[in-house]
Amino acid sequence: MATDVVVIGGGVIGLATAHELLRLGARVTILERSYCGKESSWAGGGILSPLLPWDYHDSVTQLVQLSNKLFPKLVEELRQETGISPEYQTCGMLVLSDVKNTQDDAVKIWCDRNIFSIKNLSPHEIVPELTWDKSALWLPAVAQVRSPRFLQALKKSVELSGGIISEHVEVKSWKFKHAHVESVITSQGEHVAQHYIVAAGAWSQEVLSEYALKMNVYPVRGQMLLFRAPLGLLKTIVFHNGFYLIPRQDGHILAGSTMENVGFNKNITNDAREELLAKTRTLLPMLTEEMLVGHWAGLRPGSYGNIPIISRHPVITNLYLNSGHHRYGVTMAPGSAHLLSKTVINNLPSLDSAPYHWPN
């Protein structure tokens, strides 16, 4: 069957982009070398916000704000269409601070400018079980999804909308005519389309090889622990000094995550397990090692400042990239899908695309 767009990579970014293009009337094929949604996107915590949102460049903030606006409708449509709930919930985030008054002027200015609600309070007002006795900031608008469910729903919706998903198909190389991709060569033969989107996460640069030009997307390993806790032990995300706890609706709690530059090594380590267990014990002693039921690692598509590249190739006219979302790919997925889809069909997106252009 003829295809307008080939998407390379079936993580949250590839699936969300395919989903959006299908809604705009394109015929789409996803080529995924393993199973869709089993790499970084599966490993992620599903927090739908930068951890300290005021610490990022405006381009991250704008993409997050667009995504936050799109999320409620998207997850509701997915739930109704597929019967799979992504478990979207506005659970809020409690940011624990080592100093008494956390609301410094720069944070206040950022929050006012971005109409972002925060409150200085005692952490026990929100989570009585915490050992923390200093101050905290309450970010009530922060939401989450359960990443594996979100991915399942996106995948099913792509299929129901007529998208073709070809798993166990690895893109190996490119065929060009002048500054135009003619086809991609895969482990299962050749694929021809009008447009080609690389959404291969940490592997995007490898997929593009010398055509990557000056893009710089690299793997950053993150390890996570999963606990099975009594229902209701924790109801909100808690963050302290790079470490977070995320409660799911069924009582599971995730504890993460590490940031490691170890190339494409996806192994879990004992050191990370001990470090994450110690941090868990310090914040919430009721969450014990006996409740530990999982430990995994994923490779984030790292980028400078967490600013993704969502863009047409500077030279090759029908090649595009949607990658480099680093710590916030789930958060930024709907906005990134919107931006790239509009670029492919030559329509104006609802966000200036300049900050996400491909460096050359």
Ligand SMILES: Cc1cc2nc3c(=O)[nH]c(=O)nc-3n(C[C@H](O)[C@H](O)[C@H](O)COP(=O)(O)OP(=O)(O)OC[C@H]3O[C@@H](n4cnc5c(N)ncnc54)[C@H](O)[C@@H]3O)c2cc1C
């Ligand atoms: C521990 C951890 C916690 C995280 N927590 C959060 C969080 O709370 N909130 C948040 O927003 N983000 C979080 N993230 C980051 C987020 O998960 C990533 O930014 C996001 O998943 C990137 O999505 P992606 O689709 O670009 O990459 P991936 O999910 O890695 O997908 C890329 C896909 O491309 C495929 N592929 C690669 N090469 C080829 C090829 N040659 N041919 C065909 N297919 C190929 C891969 O198999 C893979 O399926 C976390 C990440 C980790 C690791």
